Amino acid sequence: MKKAVWAVLVAGLALIFAGSAMAAKNDTGRTVEQIKKSKEIVIAVFCDKKPFGYVDENGEYQGYDVYFANRIAKDLGVKVKFVPVEPAARVEVLDTNKVDLVLANFTKTPERAQKVDFALPYMKVALGVVSKESALITAPEQLNGKTLIIVKGTTAETYFSENYPKVKLLKFEMYADAYKALLDGRGDAFSTDNTEVLAWAIENPGYKVGIESLGNLDTINPAIKKGNANLMKWLNEEIVKLGTENFFHADYEATLRAVYGAESDANSIVVEGGKI
Amino acid sequence: MLSSEILDAVSTSFSVFFQGKNFIRLLMGLWVTISIAAVSVVLSIFFGTIFGMIMTIKNRVVRILSKIYLEFMRIMPQLVLLFLAYYGLTRSLGISLSGETASILVFTLWGTAEMGDLVRGALQSVPRHQYESGMAIGLTNRQIFCHIVLPQTLRLLVPMSMNLVTRMIKTTSLVVFVGVIEVVKIGQQIIEGNRLKVPTCSIAVYAVIFFMYFFVCWVFSLLANILEKRQKE
Incomplete structure (x- = not known):
């Protein structure tokens, strides 16, 4: 009987993993219209990585990434819902449609670019x-x-x-x-x-x-679900548009200046309009 | 001299609780922990009792199936189960659960298995002659169960299930990996937020979290003691 139990256990496990491996679904995440219609964009950010994404003593999300996230929500005319994320889960939350966008100090690498799509950079x-x-x-x-x-x-x-x-x-x-x-x-x-x-x-x-x-x-870029061309187009236009008003320099002054000191040079970190 | 320095260090590290709403945030995190644990425990006791009774059925297929379920829940680390419920279900079946729901689902499935095994053990520990004596004096099956088996089972079950309950409360600290912010994570946010200004605060924060967990679990063991005493009377 013991052998039978093990055999069924192993078979069951194999089924579960085969199931998750076959997850080649063709959905590509929500489009800009769908986000606008739901009146809420879901953004994954860090909740304990000061000064990029963290929760302050009043329980509010703050930081360089969060400042940008709030602006995106404002320009889309929707509310923002922040989902806290651990570094290793950043690809997974996009893959499984838990969030629309990851703004969590996400460095662009060739390996990651195979699994998610990166928009224009906003930091280096x-x-x-x-x-x-x-x-x-x-x-x-x-x-x-x-x-x-x-x-x-x-x-x-x-x-x-x-x-x-x-x-x-x-x-x-x-x-x-x-x-x-x-x-x-x-x-x-x-x-x-x-x-x-x-x-x-x-x-x-x-x-x-x-x-x-x-x-x-x-470079650090916003990441979205692989193949979400619609949101990608909107994001890239947004980043270029924000570049004309030096938005990320303002972001630096508001969130990073206090940490890196008065002498620090914003240009060594900030990327405007997606141009390195 | 030295003691005043220590006192100073201690008071600075505890000062983080008085910034903004930090202490209230920590208590709210504890509430998240308690509510996830409480819902799972109640469901586990309910389903676990049923599962335990099913396990005593003398049928090969039922026994093998329940054994597989029990072993699966025991062998799989709770973290893996959480990932399977949160990400795995979405990937393979397209069902997207919130972090809280996924956590309650996993803790209930796990608790049901463990509780079921406790119930099975307790039921089977009632000696054969107890059933037979009941039958001999003409009690129905229902009466035997309610008046003979149940009281003896409960006496065994209470301390063992309290052990399971405290284990479940402590294991809820894993839910942070599926995006649920509970007491340990809020503690870490406070530590991170102050890591540049008050780097020593981690000791204070973890100490407070320790007492929070201790207090919650202690209440449960007090409850268990009272129940046990009442049964002996």
Whole structure:
């Protein structure tokens, strides 16, 4: 009887996975008209990644991505519903139509572009590596044999596992845990987008960004469901239109200036009108 | 000198609760946790009791099927089940559940399996001669169940199911992965929001969350104690 139980269990599991693999549905998400008609756009944002997407002490969504999201909703004439998302779930929420749009510091990569469609960029970043000032890491080769902390599903994870396989990766689901691990000395360094580590290092004396720009210069783009040409067209026109009024510089002043300091240069991060 | 420094550090790290609505937000998160757990627990006890009775039926097919269900729910990590309910159902069947519904569905399915096994164990632990004695004095099946089996089963079930209930409450912290903001996630938002200004606040936030969970689970074990005592009288 035990054998029979196992056989049926395995068969059942196989069925479930086959079912999810066959999910090649042809729907491409909601069009602009459908969104307008429902009077609500659903946007996935981070809820714990200050200053890009976070929830403030009054329970309100704030940040660079959220500022942009609110403008999109205003220009569409609809309300916005924010859905909190973890980094690794950003493709999945689009794939399963849980949201119309992802504005969650989503770096455009060729791998991701196969699964979702990216509109014009609104920000640019490279990787940065932060470590203890007393044991500063200034070149990625120094990390060979050492432990590097990263967050699952970020570009840092793919970059280091492809280019520096000798680096031991300590992976976390959440940024809060990754930073805590670095402070607790569970790794020698932490790598993610340079904007993020730069802001963190300013506030944490004793830690310094030894590598400010690593890997390719990446762009951060709004992501939508694969094949949603209708929403893509509207988004790209919107981004170009916003460029003429320097919208993203205003966004920078409102959300990022306080974090990166008075001397920081908005042009090193902001992309206007989709032109790098 | 040193103690005043420690006091200072502690008071700064606890100061995050007085910013804006932070403490109320945390309590609201706890409410989300409790309500998801409560709905799932009530449904689990209801379906679990039925499932447990079904498991005692002496039929090969029924026994194999219920065994498969039980083992499946036990072996699969709750996180995987949550992903299957939230993303998997949408992908394979086109059914899109909200994060809350998916969580309640998974916790109910899991709770039903575990509760069912507890009920089965409790029912089967009632010795054969108890049934036979009941029959011998001319009780109907219904009377045997209500007056002989049920009281003995409940006495065994109460402490074991309280254990399951507290486990379910604690496991709700996984629902954040399907986009439900509950107490742990709000705690993390507060920590993240202050990570540059008050980096030490994580200890304070986690300490408060610890006491919140402790208090909720403690209430349940108090309840269980009262119930157990009442039964003994």
